[in-house]
Amino acid sequence: MKTRLLLTLPAALLAGNVLADTAKPTRLEEVIVTAPLMAEPLTIVTDPKAPRQPVPAHDGADYLKNIPGFSVIRKGGTDGDPVLRGMAASRINILLDGENILGGCGNRMDPPTAYVFPESYDRITVIKGPQTVLYGPGNSAGTVLFERSVKRFDPAGWKFNGSLTAGSFGRNDQVADLRGGNPDFYFQGTGTRSDSGDYQDGAGNTVHSAFTRWSTSGALGWTPDANTRVELTGIQSDGEAAYGDRTMDGVKFKRDNVGLKFEKSKISSLLDKLEANLYYNYVDHVMDNYSLRPVAGAAAKMVSNPDRETTGGRAAATLKFGDATQSVVGVDFQANKHTLRSAMGAMADSYSSRNRVEDANIRNHGLFGEVTHYLNQSDKLVAGLRADRWNAQDKRATLSIGTGMAAATVANPTANKERSDTLVSGFGRFERDLAGMPATVYAGVGHTERFPDYWEMISATKESATTLSAFDSRPEKTNQLDVGVVYNSGKLSASVSGFYSKINDYLMVQSNYVKASLTGMGSRTATIVRNVDATTWGGEAGIAYALSEVWKVDAALSYVHGDNDTDGTALAQMPPLEGRLGLGYDNKLWSVGALWRLVSEQTRYDLNKGNIVGQDLGKSGGFGIFSLNGSYRPKKGVLVSGGVDNLFDKTYAEFISRGGAMVSGYDQTTRINEPGRTLWLKLNVALD
Ligand SMILES: [Cu+2]
Known part of the structure; x- marks a missing residue:
């Protein structure tokens, strides 16, 4: 009974695409994704190959932006920072x-x-909240997985996926993905390129925002039987x-990358799966x-x-204890070495002949276990625990205080200092399928401890309130309650997810903080890291309703409220209330749709406070943006889609976007404005 409407949901679409890797016919989706819905508790799955509106920059953040709860700190045309429920940067794993x-x-x-490079992946999965321990530390706000999924080619075959995009402001993208193989071996080769000139905001002001990005990736797989896989992958990418x-x-x-994966399933009745990667x-x-x-x-x-x-x-090993209980236990590690070299003036052209100087070394070893237990047909318990052993070394002998030519070099008070911490995270969640209704309710509590990241300890000379180094910032502790409901009937799909979070030692970045000058005479301003206590709450709601065989309406709402309890102020960098309304007609041959995105003003702000990406600039106004899209499917495996984003050419900026800088030849704006009216056309081709 869930069938027809579910077919229009991204999660279901995607499942179709994943299966299509082998013998099943490839199905291209004509639906323009406006707001992916939550199909199961806390989890949203979306297809990065499907066209979406507004046309995203070909990077990960822009692809997340149309998932309710996400927003993006804009810096230019690409490489914005994704924010989930007001939580930026290392709070999203x-x-x-x-x-x-x-x-x-x-x-x-x-x-x-x-x-x-989103279209080189097969699936984007978002897990909201600190409600898993399987994917590494640091998911106090959530986890985002960009995943490839190549199925074993049995029988032998091949599959091609490609797309071309053209749009306003010189936008042009090319993507090709070829994979093929036989039951024993497979290969995949993917290339992407995305290019755009400077865009203009609604007022016609050109924004310094042009970009070019490209990636190539390859994979070789060995699948000696249906339950075993060894895969070697490599990626090279670059951009400006x-x-x-x-x-x-x-x-x-x-970026240069090489990876090795091993996976074996159905090993014994107890050991269901073994997986490892390096x-x-x-x-x-x-x-x-x-x-x-x-x-x-x-x-x-x-x-x-x-x-x-x-x-x-x-x-990690997946263990099965009978039909009702399954657990995943494992270990993970990461080691990071960061270096820096820079040059000024006449030396700039020869910077590459200078020595790289290590400034930070950060590593972590984690141990985790997560168990899922079915109490009965309708009730499920999920719980997890992880421990992380962190080590960080401050390799900076000196600090550069001040900017540019005026910078002074001083001794680093935490030079060669090393710090280690053992941090513990865990969660528990109860899920119930309601009797006689296609609905699931859930409630979970989670605790995460987040070690300060490179930007909170080291980079751009972050200071503490009292010293010249923020290296000793305390870890951030998040305690969060997550509750919600997911409903999927024939005509109606809906979800509501709410959260309440108490964050102790929230790592806040504060700019323009007045300190005594280095000489002791007068004052100067610095960017510091402070641990404060914070409270956030909010949630997201989504609904999709089939009015008829061909007409569908959908709507989404997201809100977050944050308080800085230490300072008695609003917590900075919280996006305002946002709603989306969509109306679509789709007869499987062609489709048209309209999207109206409404964002309220934000009057709760705290000047100069925020996170490692940006700090509050003041209040922002509300706006409503209207966009149109359409698609045509002339034959199986071919999809032509297009749209007009920001049809009425509105001039607007997101509250959390960065402030505009003075760039010669461009008008300076309070914030980096979003693009004005943007036309785009995309061709997707899938062959097998
Ligand atoms: Cu940079």
Whole structure:
């Protein structure tokens, strides 16, 4: 009875796509994803290959933005920072095919999602709240998994997926994914390229935002039987991006990756599955103030070249204790080495001949166990526990206090200091399928302890309130209650998820903090990290209703409220109330749809406070954005879609977006404005 409407849900669509990897016919989805619905408690699955509106930058953050509860801190055209329920950066655990990649830029040009080329993945899964321990530490707000899924080719076969996108402001994307094999071996080769010029906001002001990104990835798999898989993968990607919110642009985002996976299932009645992976990620990032914008002269040139090497791995066993109880136990680890080199003026051109100097070394070993137990036909218990052993070393001999030419070099009070912590996280959740109704209710409590990240301890010379180094910032402790309901009947799908969170030692970043000058005469301002206590609550609701065989309406709502209990103020960087209304007609041959996104003003703010990505700039106004989309499916495996985003060319900015910087040749704005009217056309082709 769930069948017809469910077919229009992204989760179900995706399941279709995953199966299509082998013998089943490929099905391309004509539906434009406006707001993916929660199909099971706390979990949202969406298909990165499906067209969506507004047309996203080809990076991970923009693809998350249309999931209710997510927002993006905009910096330019791409590489924004995703935020879930007001929680940014390391509070969302983002894994790329099971691997950590944490970015190299001290000024946060490259969140993990900057290394995501969405259409090279088969599935995006979001798990809200601290309600799993399986994927590593740090998911106080949630977990995001970008995953590939290549099925064994039995019988032998191949499959091609590709897309072309063209849009306003010179936007053009090309994606090709070829995979094939026989029962024993398979291969996959994927290439993506995305390119855009500067976009214009609704008022016609050009925003310094052009970007080019590309990726190539390959996989070789060995599947000697239906239950065994060994896979070797490699990725190279790079890009450049203009940033309208700062004085530098990203001119290199080079990633080199190699990964090895092993998976064996149905080993015995007790040991259901064994999986292990090992990976190496290297990020080489360059930013400067002269390649993508005019510079005052050779003397004013500045370039910075950080890199980060991350090695990690995970091993887990799935154990079955009868039909009612299953558990996953395992270990994981990651080790990060970060270095920095920079140059100014006449030395800028030869920065690459300078030595890289290590500034931080951060590693973690984790141990985890999660158990699912069915109490009866309708009731389920899920619980997990993990322990993390963290170690961090501050390798900076000196600190640079102040900016640019005015910077002073001083001794680092925490030079060569090492700190270690054992942090514990856990959760428990009860789920019940309601009798006589296609609905599930759930309630869970979770506790996570988050070790401060590179940006909270080291980068861009974060200070503490009392010293020149924030290296000793305390770990952040989140205690959260998650409750909700998921309903799926023939015509109606709906979900509501709510949360209440008490965060002790919330790692808050505060800019323009007034301190005594280094000489003791007068004052200066610094960016500091403070541990404060915070409370947040809110939730998301979504509904989709089939008016008839071909007409559908959907709506989504999200809200978060945050308090800084230590300062007695609003918690900074909380997005305002947001709603989305969609109406669609779809007769399987062609479709049309309309999306109306409504965002309220935000008057609760706390100037200069926030997170490692951005701080509050003041209040923001509300806005409503109307967009139209359509699609046509001339034959099996071909989908043409298109749309007009921001039809009425409204000038607006998201509350949490970064402030506009002074860039020569561009108008400075309070915040980085969102794109004005944007036309786009996309062609998806799937062959097998
Ligand atoms: Cu950078």
